[in-house]
Amino acid sequence: MKNDKKRANVTIFDVAKEAQVSKSTVSLVLTKSEKVSDKSKAKVLHAIEKLGYVYNREAAALRSKRTNLVALVMNDLTCPLCAQLAVELEKQVYTLGMVPMLVSTNECIERQQQAVQAFKEYNVSAFIMIPAKGTSRQWLDNLYDSGFLVITIMREIAFAKAPSILPDNKKGAHLATSHLIEVGARHIAALGEQDCFEYQAKLAGFQSALTSHHVKHQATVIDVQNNRRAGKKAFKQLIETHRNIDAVMCFSDFIAYGVVDTMREIGLSPGRDIKVIGFNDFADSQFMTPSLSSVKIDINEICRRTCQTLSEQLSGTTPAATTIVDVTLQLRDSSQICEIGV
Known part of the structure; x- marks a missing residue:
């Protein structure tokens, strides 16, 4: 009985500390993601066995339940191109049976972070973003690793994990x-x-x-x-x-x-x-x-490819890392x- 109580008190943070990896890495191992290296996976599994951690999948599923909301985080709606993208994305997101939520960051990193945090609290299913100037790969990867679907359009954060849709x-x-x-x-x-x-x-x-x-x-x-x-x-x-x-x-x-x-x-x-x-x-x-x-x-094609990528993510399929859309x-x-x- 004493041993059972000890197991119940072990958290995912304890496992991460024991394995010397991040919490997100432990989460990826627990959800059987293929995005974790064999070495990190072995360290996490060893820590789980050593500490006696028990993963409650039912509770995890409840916590990770997503809504049908899609956050559209635009960099500057005063720009004609950005405004056109927002209008067309709204149309095409609705065709997926989902509801878009639109915000403009005005090229402000702090405003982008505030908006994303608020959308996370609404438990949105996905983020479609034109990243603000100065957006770091680490910040974007942290959002991606936290379990949200993320797509960047028009601008690519070099070597980030989120797929990008870009004009040529x-x-x-x-x-x-x-x-x-x-x-x-x-x-x-x-x-x-x-x-x-x-x-x-x-x-x-x-x-x-x-x-x-x-x-x-x-x-x-x-x-x-x-x-x-x-x-x-x-x-x-x-x-x-x-x-x-x-x-x-x-x-x-x-x-x-x-x-x-x-x-x-x-x-x-x-x-x-x-x-x-x-x-x-x-x-x-x-x-x-x-x-x-x-x-x-081609704004329509940018948005079509974006929603196609979102559909692939929703179905569990891995989309292309970068999609280049033709220009004329x-x-x-x-x-x-x-x-x-x-």
């Missing part, structure tokens, strides 16, 4: 830059925010296009915040120091809007004097004067107007 940013930048070269541009500048998750992929696509077309002029790459005002300022500085620039590849439509504004202010004709291409193809881009060429991200180039006047007399 490298291909988009490659296509856009190649087009500029094919219409005669040779002195091309790239404007983008280095602090953005997708910056390196877009930069790689920009550089690969220059290489594949044997453009020997050294590329001008400028770090600029992702907004219209920053685009205006960056282009003013660019044209003062690089007067031979004949095309600008912008890593965002917001930046491209600023570039076009400044070109008009200083008497240049966008598309004729200097060609411009944006990225994301916001709805307003086609109504500008001249209309803005841009890389289009929308060509308009800002990159296609020929020089006068040509």
Whole structure:
């Protein structure tokens, strides 16, 4: 009888301490997960046997029961692309028989943590997230290891455990830059925010296009915040120091809007004097004067693949670690107007 009481007092924390592993590792072993190494599994099982720990599966099942709620944690609903994603995700999550709960973090880590904690208390089934800037792999992995289904979209946290659904940013930048070269541009500048998750992929696509077309002029790459005002300022500085620039590849439509504004202010004709291409193809881009060429991200396909991944997770199937969704180039006047007399 004394021995039974001792066993009842042994907790999962005692097992973790004895095995010198985390509580989440013990939980994974108890639920027969394949995500634990054989070495860690052996240490946990040895600690369980030594301490006499008894796993109450019935109580565990009750604790882990999930609702039909899906948390949509968006980074910035003032961004047109993010807003479109939220609307389409809501539609497609409902088709799975689940109910979406939407929140915007405004790129704030603290707000993201608060929102996720609140959703955990509601015992949501899954998190679909555009991670805020500064999100760490450890934090995301801890959420994943705690038993929640987690999917990141648009932004990938390198080497994190949660699956990611991403647009092909490298291909988009490659296509856009190649087009500029094919219409005669040779002195091309790239404007983008280095602090953005997708910056390196877009930069790689920009550089690969220059290489594949044997453009020997050294590329001008400028770090600029992702907004219209920053685009205006960056282009003013660019044209003062690089007067031979004949095309600008912008890593965002917001930046491209600023570039076009400044070109008009200083008497240049966008598309004729200097060609411009944006990225994301916001709805307003086609109504500008001249209309803005841009890389289009297929929002519907991003959301469809996300919900497909969620369905796989719900059924116990392991989804692809990374899903890349194709992009297309929308060509308009800002990159296609020929020089006068040509």
